[in-house]
Amino acid sequence: MAWNGSGGAADAPRSGERRRAAGGGAKPRPVPSARAKSPLRGALAALAVVIGAGLAWWLVSRPASTEPAPGPAHGKSAAVPKPVAPKPAKAGATNAQSKAEKPAKPEPPPFQKRPGAMQLPDGRVLTFRPPKEGEFRIVHSHGSTYKCDHLGNWEDITPKPIFDNSFEETLVGLATTGNFIPGMLMGIDYDDAIKMLTKPVVINPDDPEDVVEKKEAVAAAKEAILDYMKDGASLDDFVMEMRKQVVKERFIRGMALKEIVASLKEGRAQDAADMRDAANKMLENDNLRPMNLPAHIEQAIEENK
Numbered sequence: 001m002a003w004n005g006s007g008g009a010a011d012a013p014r015s016g017e018r019r020r021a022a023g024g025g026a027k028p029r030p031v032p033s034a035r036a037k038s039p040l041r042g043a044l045a046a047l048a049v050v051i052g053a054g055l056a057w058w059l060v061s062r063p064a065s066t067e068p069a070p071g072p073a074h075g076k077s078a079a080v081p082k083p084v085a086p087k088p089a090k091a092g093a094t095n096a097q098s099k100a101e102k103p104a105k106p107e108p109p110p111f112q113k114r115p116g117a118m119q120l121p122d123g124r125v126l127t128f129r130p131p132k133e134g135e136f137r138i139v140h141s142h143g144s145t146y147k148c149d150h151l152g153n154w155e156d157i158t159p160k161p162i163f164d165n166s167f168e169e170t171l172v173g174l175a176t177t178g179n180f181i182p183g184m185l186m187g188i189d190y191d192d193a194i195k196m197l198t199k200p201v202v203i204n205p206d207d208p209e210d211v212v213e214k215k216e217a218v219a220a221a222k223e224a225i226l227d228y229m230k231d232g233a234s235l236d237d238f239v240m241e242m243r244k245q246v247v248k249e250r251f252i253r254g255m256a257l258k259e260i261v262a263s264l265k266e267g268r269a270q271d272a273a274d275m276r277d278a279a280n281k282m283l284e285n286d287n288l289r290p291m292n293l294p295a296h297i298e299q300a301i302e303e304n305k
Contacts (some may be wrong), residue, residue, distance in 0.1 A: 037046055050245045084128055087195060113151075113152040115150055115152050116130035118154045119142075126146075131150050138157075143158070174242065180242075180246075180290065182239050183245050185239045190234060198222075201216075222293075249283065249289065259272075260301075261297070
């Protein structure tokens with residue numbers, strides 16, 4: 001079916017035939033002629049003129065900007081950020097002035113010598129219960145030993161090293177007081193340990209009596225360690241066993257001393273003496289050293305039991 005330029009149909013079929021050709025559906029939309037005048041066409045042309053004039057006026061009158069305005073995202077209007085007011089500055093001086101004006105930490109007052117306190121050369125102050133008049137207090141700190149009187153006078157009596165190597169010097173503490181650093185004796189190769197343990201301890205003719213006693217104790221300790229290791233045990237095994245014994249010894253001593261002091265405060269000197277004797281018996285059964293109570297505690301027990 002052909003359409004003419006004016007929108008009319010040549011040999012147009014009747015309406016019934018037109019509906020049958022379209023399958024019996026709705027009527028086809030007519031196509032307007034290009035030359036036909038319409039009121040809607042004129043209105044659209046007038047609206048385009050008005051919009052163009054308004055756009056030209058806006059482009060001329062808008063303020064200049066150094067940056068393009070961001071376009072809307074996804075068809076939405078771009079949000080205008082709210083101006084943020086600057087935070088008010090804190091009253092007072094600037095940071096530099098504040099640091100400069102910050103009061104310096106006050107210097108500690110100079111140390112005043114007094115009973116029960118001592119100041120070491122490095123500035124550290126040790127405090128302890130002052131001894132009675134005419135007696136002394138032995139203070140241990142950081143591997144050093146100090147002798148202090150009842151007025152606050154003191155002297156360094158730290159014993160000088162007896163041996164020229166750390167292994168035997170560590171054995172001094174192990175053999176005499178039970179105080180030693182396990183790490184200093186552990187991790188040593190088996191052959192190296194045997195070599196150091198079989199090294200003889202030399203006692204010189206001019207050695208003081210206390211030094212001779214410590215050297216003899218170290219020699220005995222070496223023999224005990226070698227005897228322990230003869231069945232294949234390592235030096236580490238011996239050290240750990242000794243560590244257990246030291247912990248046990250300190251526990252017995254600590255509990256006994258606590259009960260002894262409590263008994264003396266309550267006026268039960270005989271109970272304190274019985275506790276001391278029972279603790280020493282327990283230590284003896286485990287081949288441990290007996291208790292060595294401070295002189296003032298022994299004196300209180302003997303004078304009041």
